[in-house]
Amino acid sequence: MHIFQFLNQRGRVQLLWPWATAVIGCLVFTEAPAQTNQTPTYLRDIQPIFMGNCSRCHNQQSRFVYDWLDYKTAYTDRWEIRRRIWDSWKGTYYKEAMPVANSPESLALSEEERATIVKWVDNGGLRGVPPPPGVAKSKTERIDMGKRLFTSVCAACHQPTGRGLPNVFPPLAGSDFLNADKNRAIQTVIFGRQGEVVVNGLKFNNSMPSFPLADEDIANVLTFVYNSFGNSGLEVTPAEVKALRSQPPVSAGSSAPSGPPAAKSTFE
Numbered sequence: 395m396h397i398f399q400f401l402n403q404r405g406r407v408q409l410l411w412p413w414a415t416a417v418i419g420c421l422v423f424t425e426a427p428a429q430t431n432q433t434p435t436y437l438r439d440i441q442p443i444f445m446g447n448c449s450r451c452h453n454q455q456s457r458f459v460y461d462w463l464d465y466k467t468a469y470t471d472r473w474e475i476r477r478r479i480w481d482s483w484k485g486t487y488y489k490e491a492m493p494v495a496n497s498p499e500s501l502a503l504s505e506e507e508r509a510t511i512v513k514w515v516d517n518g519g520l521r522g523v524p525p526p527p528g529v530a531k532s533k534t535e536r537i538d539m540g541k542r543l544f545t546s547v548c549a550a551c552h553q554p555t556g557r558g559l560p561n562v563f564p565p566l567a568g569s570d571f572l573n574a575d576k577n578r579a580i581q582t583v584i585f586g587r588q589g590e591v592v593v594n595g596l597k598f599n600n601s602m603p604s605f606p607l608a609d610e611d612i613a614n615v616l617t618f619v620y621n622s623f624g625n626s627g628l629e630v631t632p633a634e635v636k637a638l639r640s641q642p643p644v645s646a647g648s649s650a651p652s653g654p655p656a657a658k659s660t661f662e
């Protein structure tokens with residue numbers, strides 16, 4: 395992967411910069427089809443990596459670190475991102491490598507993902523266009539599309555096996571919490587979840603951020619989860635996700651905010 399370092403002609407990128415803003419649109423539209431595998435864009439390639447590997451700390455709610463799920467923020471600080479996930483990691487930059495060591499999902503950041511981020515920066519930090527929504531025509535298609543999203547985002551924490559990590563990330567495999575209440579599961583992915591949660595008799599007290607995912611994506615990924623890992627086989631539709639966006643979040647337990655009654659919960 396060292397090739398990316400040689401390709402990093404920083405002088406050239408910076409020379410381009412004064413008029414880059416004007417041509418970003420053109421780059422996306424004229425070059426993207428031919429270079430699908432070569433020029434990473436934020437919305438298609440980078441944001442999913444940030445969701446899985448960085449967002450537990452770098453999210454909209456965090457007050458002391460930047461929100462990498464926001465394009466402008468990531469774009470503005472892209473050179474420091476590059477240094478932290480590549481140069482520091484290679485030992486050539488004095489600051490701490492990112493992600494920091496006490497986050498298991500950091501171990502899931504692969505060399506290939508790091509190289510993709512580097513390449514994104516070196517190519518001008520393009521925003522790109524949102525990937526087309528994964529509109530599934532059947533449950534089988536939904537599961538297929540959901541699997542891809544699970545692998546690129548959820549697996550960093552819940553593990554490719556869906557079994558999670560003790561004390562840190564709860565299991566989705568055979569999860570009584572998941573199977574007991576579909577609406578609550580949907581809202582967990584829409585809004586994220588903080589505080590204590592009991593899954594299969596084990597306590598977790600951590601934080602899952604909310605992700606910028608479309609209704610279709612959430613429907614697909616949860617349908618995949620429900621139809622994998624020994625779960626109940628339910629299907630989640632985009633309409634269900636859409637309806638739940640405007641409902642107050644269902645509480646996991648005693649720390650329920652006052653407000654309209656939460657949907658039925660089997661956990662007190």
Ligand code: HEC
Binds near residue numbers: 448449474478494503
């Ligand atoms: C477990 C929490 C955690 C995770 C996960 C994490 N970071 Fe950080 N990050 C921090 C903290 C805390 C700081 C501030 C302290 C510092 O600068 O080292 C920080 C600082 C940074 C900075 C320096 C920003 C600046 O300009 O000062 C960059 C860049 C960065 N993180 C990138 C990333 C990227 C990219 C990922 C995911 C691949 C990531 N981080 C994952 C906690 C985290």
Ligand code: HEC
Binds near residue numbers: 551562579591
């Ligand atoms: C950055 C790590 C992280 C990522 C990525 C992540 N989760 Fe979570 N997830 C958590 C944590 C931590 C909790 C428990 C939160 C708590 O303690 O309140 C959780 C809880 C859950 C729960 C409820 C508890 C259970 O085990 O049944 C579901 C369902 C869930 N996540 C689904 C997903 C799905 C689907 C995705 C991918 C779109 C995803 N998560 C991505 C960290 C993550």
